[in-house]
Amino acid sequence: MNIYRLCLGISISLPACFSSWWSEVQMGPPDPILGVSEAYKRDTNPKKINLGVGAYRDDQGKPFVLSCVRKAEAQIAAKKLDKEYLAIGGLGDFNKACAKLALGDDNEVIKSGRNITVQTISGTGSLRIGANFLSRFHTEAREVYLPTPSWGNHTPIFRDAGMQLKAYTYYDPKTCGFDFQGALNDISKIPAKSVIMLHACAHNPTGVDPRPEQWKEIAELVKKRNLLVFFDMAYQGFASGDIDRDAWAVRYFIEQGHNILLSQSFAKNMGLYGERVGGFTVVCKDAEEAKRVESQLKILIRPIYSNPPMNGARIAATILNTPDLYKEWLGEVHGMANRIITMRELLVANLKKEGSTKNWQHVIDQIGMFCFTGLKPEQVERLTKEFSVYMTKDGRISMAGVTSGNVGYLAQGIHSVTK
Amino acid sequence: IMSLFGEVPQATPVAVFKVTNDFKEDPNPKKVNLGVGAYRTDEGQPWVLPVVKKVEKIIVADDSLNHEYLPILGLPEFRSSASKIALGEDSPAIQENRVGAVQCLGGTGALKIGAEFLRRWYNGNNNTRTPVYVSAPTWENHNAVFVNAGFEDVRPYKYWDAEKRGLDLSGFLGDLESAPKHSIFVLHACAHNPTGTDPTHVEWMQVAEVMKRRKLFVFFDSAYQGFASGCLDKDAWAVRYFITQGFEMFCAQSFSKNFGLYNERVGNLTIVARDPDNLKRVLSQMEKIVRVTWSNPPSQGARLVAVTLNNPELFSEWKDNVKTMADRVLSMRASLRAKLEALETPGTWDHITQQIGMFSFTGLNPNQVEYLIKEKSIYLMASGRINMCGLTTKNIDYVAESIHESVVNVQ
Numbered sequence: 001m002n003i004y005r006l007c008l009g010i011s012i013s014l015p016a017c018f019s020s021w022w023s024e025v026q027m028g029p030p031d032p033i034l035g036v037s038e039a040y041k042r043d044t045n046p047k048k049i050n051l052g053v054g055a056y057r058d059d060q061g062k063p064f065v066l067s068c069v070r071k072a073e074a075q076i077a078a079k080k081l082d083k084e085y086l087a088i089g090g091l092g093d094f095n096k097a098c099a100k101l102a103l104g105d106d107n108e109v110i111k112s113g114r115n116i117t118v119q120t121i122s123g124t125g126s127l128r129i130g131a132n133f134l135s136r137f138h139t140e141a142r143e144v145y146l147p148t149p150s151w152g153n154h155t156p157i158f159r160d161a162g163m164q165l166k167a168y169t170y171y172d173p174k175t176c177g178f179d180f181q182g183a184l185n186d187i188s189k190i191p192a193k194s195v196i197m198l199h200a201c202a203h204n205p206t207g208v209d210p211r212p213e214q215w216k217e218i219a220e221l222v223k224k225r226n227l228l229v230f231f232d233m234a235y236q237g238f239a240s241g242d243i244d245r246d247a248w249a250v251r252y253f254i255e256q257g258h259n260i261l262l263s264q265s266f267a268k269n270m271g272l273y274g275e276r277v278g279g280f281t282v283v284c285k286d287a288e289e290a291k292r293v294e295s296q297l298k299i300l301i302r303p304i305y306s307n308p309p310m311n312g313a314r315i316a317a318t319i320l321n322t323p324d325l326y327k328e329w330l331g332e333v334h335g336m337a338n339r340i341i342t343m344r345e346l347l348v349a350n351l352k353k354e355g356s357t358k359n360w361q362h363v364i365d366q367i368g369m370f371c372f373t374g375l376k377p378e379q380v381e382r383l384t385k386e387f388s389v390y391m392t393k394d395g396r397i398s399m400a401g402v403t404s405g406n407v408g409y410l411a412q413g414i415h416s417v418t419k
Numbered sequence: 420i421m422s423l424f425g426e427v428p429q430a431t432p433v434a435v436f437k438v439t440n441d442f443k444e445d446p447n448p449k450k451v452n453l454g455v456g457a458y459r460t461d462e463g464q465p466w467v468l469p470v471v472k473k474v475e476k477i478i479v480a481d482d483s484l485n486h487e488y489l490p491i492l493g494l495p496e497f498r499s500s501a502s503k504i505a506l507g508e509d510s511p512a513i514q515e516n517r518v519g520a521v522q523c524l525g526g527t528g529a530l531k532i533g534a535e536f537l538r539r540w541y542n543g544n545n546n547t548r549t550p551v552y553v554s555a556p557t558w559e560n561h562n563a564v565f566v567n568a569g570f571e572d573v574r575p576y577k578y579w580d581a582e583k584r585g586l587d588l589s590g591f592l593g594d595l596e597s598a599p600k601h602s603i604f605v606l607h608a609c610a611h612n613p614t615g616t617d618p619t620h621v622e623w624m625q626v627a628e629v630m631k632r633r634k635l636f637v638f639f640d641s642a643y644q645g646f647a648s649g650c651l652d653k654d655a656w657a658v659r660y661f662i663t664q665g666f667e668m669f670c671a672q673s674f675s676k677n678f679g680l681y682n683e684r685v686g687n688l689t690i691v692a693r694d695p696d697n698l699k700r701v702l703s704q705m706e707k708i709v710r711v712t713w714s715n716p717p718s719q720g721a722r723l724v725a726v727t728l729n730n731p732e733l734f735s736e737w738k739d740n741v742k743t744m745a746d747r748v749l750s751m752r753a754s755l756r757a758k759l760e761a762l763e764t765p766g767t768w769d770h771i772t773q774q775i776g777m778f779s780f781t782g783l784n785p786n787q788v789e790y791l792i793k794e795k796s797i798y799l800m801a802s803g804r805i806n807m808c809g810l811t812t813k814n815i816d817y818v819a820e821s822i823h824e825s826v827v828n829v830q
Binding site: 025088121156282292311312 | 424427433457467471479485491525528540541563564667675692694699700710711712713715717718720
């Protein structure tokens with residue numbers, strides 16, 4: 001019996017005075033980054049380049065599914081596993097391997113069991129759980145200090161969780177590099193117990209990372225100020241091509257006695273973007289405290305999504321825990337990072353070839369997927385209008401969108417708007 | 420060094436997972452798990468639906484697929500086909516372009532995003548005082564979802580009549596009449612969890628009448644469509660009826676049970692608005708909420724469901740698989756009731772076959788429940804809720820006898 005046929009006789013249209021619950025709901029502002037991709041799609045210029053995309057592309061400009069991922073998927077399919085709910089904290093094999101990847105196999109923290117690592121909905125989900133945890137339990141200080149600039153989504157995540165956002169100097173637009181003194185000055189003024197967010201490697205959006213000696217000074221100052229460190233590591237392996245090198249800062253801080261919070265994402269370094277694979281770690285005083293913290297993380301997670309998705313975590317765990325797949329993965333991550341580094345070098349070489357006399361060294365010095373070119377908004381606008389090169393207004397480009405096929409044209413465009 | 424987390428207290432574990440945990444650690448070979456709500460075959464095993472296995476192979480073989488980000492609101496072909504499942508292919512609301520959806524992480528995720536939206540945008544801006552009513556009893560996570568979304572006033576509405584072991588209709592209607600205007604009501608679309616007791620069509624019509632008159636917000640939780648009666652359309656009757664009555668509403672859908680995709684976290688928040696313009700603005704704000712929660716949803720499960728629902732043969736096969744599950748539950752209900760009546764267990768047991776869906780509110784009291792767990796290694800919730808899927812032809816005699824013992828020996 002069809003309910004609609006039954007009710008056909010009844011008019012469903014309502015009196016004009018019956019308004020909607022949602023009349024006062026404003027149109028949300030368009031997402032600046034998505035807007036770039038939409039505009040790119042509409043452009044008919046065959047030479048168009050999308051440098052807004054925050055996902056890796058191969059040298060043909062295509063998405064790249066890692067071979068170790070395909071192999072892991074085949075292995076998993078052959079096992080004919082069931083689809084029963086994961087625990088609230090996620091897949092145990094994944095959590096252990098995730099922590100080991102960040103902290104190092106032999107890390108004292110892992111051996112003593114004083115970390116709690118839970119599977120999260122990629123990096124965003126990890127940051128959100130962390131923010132919620134801080135909001136509920138870090139009651140002595142409500143402020144989270146972000147570097148200027150930081151990933152655009154950091155601010156709304158922490159704000160929505162009830163934390164207050166502050167900033168510390170980070171990027172120096174004059175050098176397109178790290179404003180080390182500026183950062184130290186600001187950090188030295190941060191009130192005790194505040195949370196300080198640090199990008200572990202491949203700073204997003206600038207690509208500017210501190211050097212090891214600089215990290216050491218920052219670690220010491222942060223300890224002196226008694227700040228709670230929250231590392232966001234979304235690009236381990238993707239920055240230098242070496243997973244240990246990229247995790248150096250995280251491990252150093254822990255060695256120096258910082259009990260950190262850590263968010264990890266496997267979106268980029270395993271190309272598992274849409275599978276939503278991430279981890280959230282709290283380094284605690286001891287195993288007993290880790291148990292208490294774990295119980296509270298579960299209480300936070302359950303009313304959001306109950307338990308995390310299996311597919312991506314299973315793939316990541318298989319790769320991390322199978323020696324030859326792990327080895328293959330290290331090679332593929334290295335390959336992706338290398339292609340980025342090569343594109344950086346090619347872009348600068350092509351700019352020089354075009355006759356640009358500007359200093360483009362920062363393009364090579366910066367690291368990771370993104371590059372803060374130093375282009376001003378007017379220059380960006382011209383680059384888009386005249387050359388169909390799409391990027392964000394702040395001058396950020398995704399190196400992943402650069403290929404050996406388009407780097408010449410890109411250099412032409414950049415030179416044209418900056419000469 | 421003083422730890423920043425020195426004061427963090429140990430939280431009590433989530434009850435339903437503790438039950439399964441205790442079950443796992445029990446060495447008794449006769450143990451039975453009637454706790455967590457997941458389907459089991461007659462061998463007591465999890466069941467990956469045959470159609471799901473088929474579609475997984477299709478996906479694996481498709482080289483054009485990758486692991487790129489989904490849009491913030493999710494996979495478009497999943498969202499639209501999932502909404503069609505709830506509302507019906509021929510839904511006028513869909514034809515009028517006033518139905519939208521947000522792909523979410525399971526039913527929980529759909530409730531969460533809906534709750535966050537309502538707290539920000541419903542009944543004034545950021546109105547945390549709007550009362551949210553959940554049934555007494557209800558799924559134990561409902562309360563936490565709305566409280567964590569910021570609502571300060573989450574209250575029960577009368578629902579289960581323990582004495583007559585059925586729906587407390589007059590209590591329910593009474594709470595609807597006395598609720599402050601614009602209160603939000605979380606309604607179970609079918610197969611009420613944990614009681615298995617659903618309103619009849621006539622009773623739903625009465626509920627709808629009061630809700631319309633008193634301008635109460637309709638938030639359906641649909642976690643068992645197809646699983647209750649074995650028929651998708653039958654199980655969606657209440658949702659579709661409310662649409663004919665002109666409600667703007669939310670419907671949180673889960674595909675955990677009816678697709679057996681539990682750990683893939685496949686859910687859909689279906690939104691029915693007055694018109695396309697309102698819908699557009701609502702969806703734009705939903706995006707903002709999703710972005711600060713999980714950015715974009717997981718692709719695997721949604722793809723599986725979308726491929727299945729959009730292919731006539733696979734869709735048909737899915738409906739058969741759903742019916743298989745529903746039928747086994749129905750046969751266990753019939754069997755348990757028959758055995759208890761044959762044993763002449765004190766009390767009446769027709770509620771076992773009158774209730775619908777995965778769960779049964781047995782009526783056993785906490786002491787009797789404890790007896791079953793401790794003495795018989797039969798694990799169930801403290802409320803007396805059992806998961807019918809935990810029953811098999813091999814264990815049903817043991818369970819029936821044990822229930823009989825507990826009723827006879829334990830007050």
